Amino acid sequence: MPLPETEIPGRLQAELMSRGLRMTRQRRTILSVVETAKQHLDASQLLRRARRLDPQIDRVTVYRTLGLLKRHGLIDELDLMHMQGEKHFYERRPQRDHIHMACLRCGKITEFESDLFDRLKGQIQRDCRFHIVVTRLEIGGYCAQCRSTDQAQD
């Protein structure tokens, strides 16, 4: 299922401006791509989409803007089990953290929110006296569909 669309458009831009950062044409473009993405995108997909809105935008500007958003905790970086090379994927940081499941057969990514996960984070903060800034729970395995379709698997 796609991301819950409870986000205010232009929110990322407002966040960055409120932090005193300069709002350039390139940044506005990249932020709008990040905000309107319905799936997890990697840097090159992000660049391609940004270039459809502003053809002369450069690769480095995408990387620099992603770095900026990461540092400000406005996006999360995902590995998605590095199933196709070593690239990373990005999504707006959601109000509530979720888990990513990657099917090792069909490649489908499933998202899952869980109270147990929220409680686990609480336990870690308390028991380990560790102040959590970012979490990433990624699970590799076989989705319901692939389990029924295929007989021989792990």
Next chain:
Amino acid sequence: MPLPETEIPGRLQAELMSRGLRMTRQRRTILSVVETAKQHLDASQLLRRARRLDPQIDRVTVYRTLGLLKRHGLIDELDLMHMQGEKHFYERRPQRDHIHMACLRCGKITEFESDLFDRLKGQIQRDCRFHIVVTRLEIGGYCAQCRSTDQAQD
């Protein structure tokens, strides 16, 4: 705290041989390095240690052996929040999964086992009908020591 040392030495080698793989001098060396490691090592650290035992061992052989161990589910690959470049870290797959916490200030890696985590995995298998093969829960934040030492953080 380091990894629980409840592992039989030579276990990786026995596992691979029982799966019908050829046991070469290079593989034995790399397996012994993986087995005796007390921390999470990246490929180049692994190579350096392997070379102390067998100086002519090559980088590619390390990568190929890591790939082999991954495919057979005998080691886990970690990102550790990619705090120093894009490299990956490796550890013997433990009997019970654990969580990795990375301190964004001092870089310390802490491991944590949790019943809540085990239950969360059970919930995912059941509720999402997803057959879990590998999990990776990594948390970035500030460790107890850095929280008390430093005032301004996050």
Next chain:
DNA sequence: TCCTTATTGCAACTGACTTTCAAATTATAG
């Protein structure tokens, strides 16, 4: 509008990992 400073684009660079392929080594069969 001017001025300072942040940001951009280009090109070159880096680091981590992969591919290619001939030579060496392994396990197995004879």
Next chain:
DNA sequence: CTATAATTTGAAAGTCAGTTGCAATAAGGA
């Protein structure tokens, strides 16, 4: 023990994702 077939290795070149240096450009406050 060989001989043999199949696997594995090392060296070199290549790829891919991301970074750095720096001069030109643009943002935003005075």
